[in-house]
Amino acid sequence: MSRNDLNNHQEANSRRMELIRAAAKLFRDQGYERTTVRDLGNAVGLQSGSLFYHFRTKEEILVAVMALGITATTEQLALALAAANDTRSKLAALFHVHLHSLLGDNQAALEVMLYEWRSVSDSAKPGLIVLRDRYETLWQGVLDEAAAEGLIKQDTHLLRRTLLGSLHWTVQWYRNDGELSVAQLAERMLALTLQTR
């Protein structure tokens, strides 16, 4: 029996999770539309027809990939924020967690969430928007705190959108084999944001 639960991405059902992870990479590299169910089957050693035992439609796979991408990132951010001692550290966590999730090893799922949104049907969008809002609420809380302390500028709503845009765009130009590590990039982007001279 196929599952359709946005939240329960941690299920031990390894075949399903294996498929989601393989789909994330294919969707990221080729795009959702150009990736066929035969491609997905090949990636996990199944015939294309067998996929439909695990998922009812190809789009259900896309939604599962996106849900995994955003919830995993949210969980990592929540953990990092809980471990941070001061506001400056929390601010740094926003950049580090986001970039690591986006550019780190095998983390294609968040990128799919950001760049394949148009392929999601209207009926599936609300559930994903809830997950995205949960993540952005964490961001907003830290930014408001940092603005109150004078660390960053006051226009925190617009700041959140511009910062997330800057971070999302890194996938278009960042190269893992370049001179800059993900952590170094996070620090330099943080420095550009802080109210210091």
Place this chain on the structure above:
Amino acid sequence: MSRNDLNNHQEANSRRMELIRAAAKLFRDQGYERTTVRDLGNAVGLQSGSLFYHFRTKEEILVAVMALGITATTEQLALALAAANDTRSKLAALFHVHLHSLLGDNQAALEVMLYEWRSVSDSAKPGLIVLRDRYETLWQGVLDEAAAEGLIKQDTHLLRRTLLGSLHWTVQWYRNDGELSVAQLAERMLALTLQTR
């Protein structure tokens, strides 16, 4: 005979241009892969087969849309920079021209350039990259000038990438019927960038 000239997008050949403009909107709204040649034909009152008199392939239409988007924006920026009196005005022009080109009336072409890059074949990429680099070189010149005058921070290469990322991402959340005009948005994003308190 079909034309294949990246630069000559101003050709008076109105049928071809009409098609490019219609394709820009369809590609933006539905994505390149989901837009069929039948959709393109309907949009300009042609049968699908007739398109191939004007373009050899569907991808050639995509490339023409992108070339139009980036060259038109570059031309507008060059004009605005030539009219600017000081560095602060040039900085403002970067934000205003980019956002107007991206969010203004019927300006779908630049958005297609930014978000359908994966659908461009490897053979067509170099020509478009040349056009994009021309645009980013204008940006880099202004940013270097502004940094020298202390208007913005010194890390201008990374700053260019983060700013363009912020601007590109506005298409994902900006609404024309909202409370903020494009010009107002440009000013507020500029304010977030300037080294002032």
Place this chain on the structure above:
DNA sequence: GTCTATAAGTCGATAGAC
């Protein structure tokens, strides 16, 4: 659970009439 086989439809592109 996974297979084989295929249904049922859509796709980009071409050929030839006008």
Place this chain on the structure above:
DNA sequence: GTCTATCGACTTATAGAC
């Protein structure tokens, strides 16, 4: 230049055997 008609390939999804 645009039409009609269609080719051949490819697509998601289903049915039934194992």
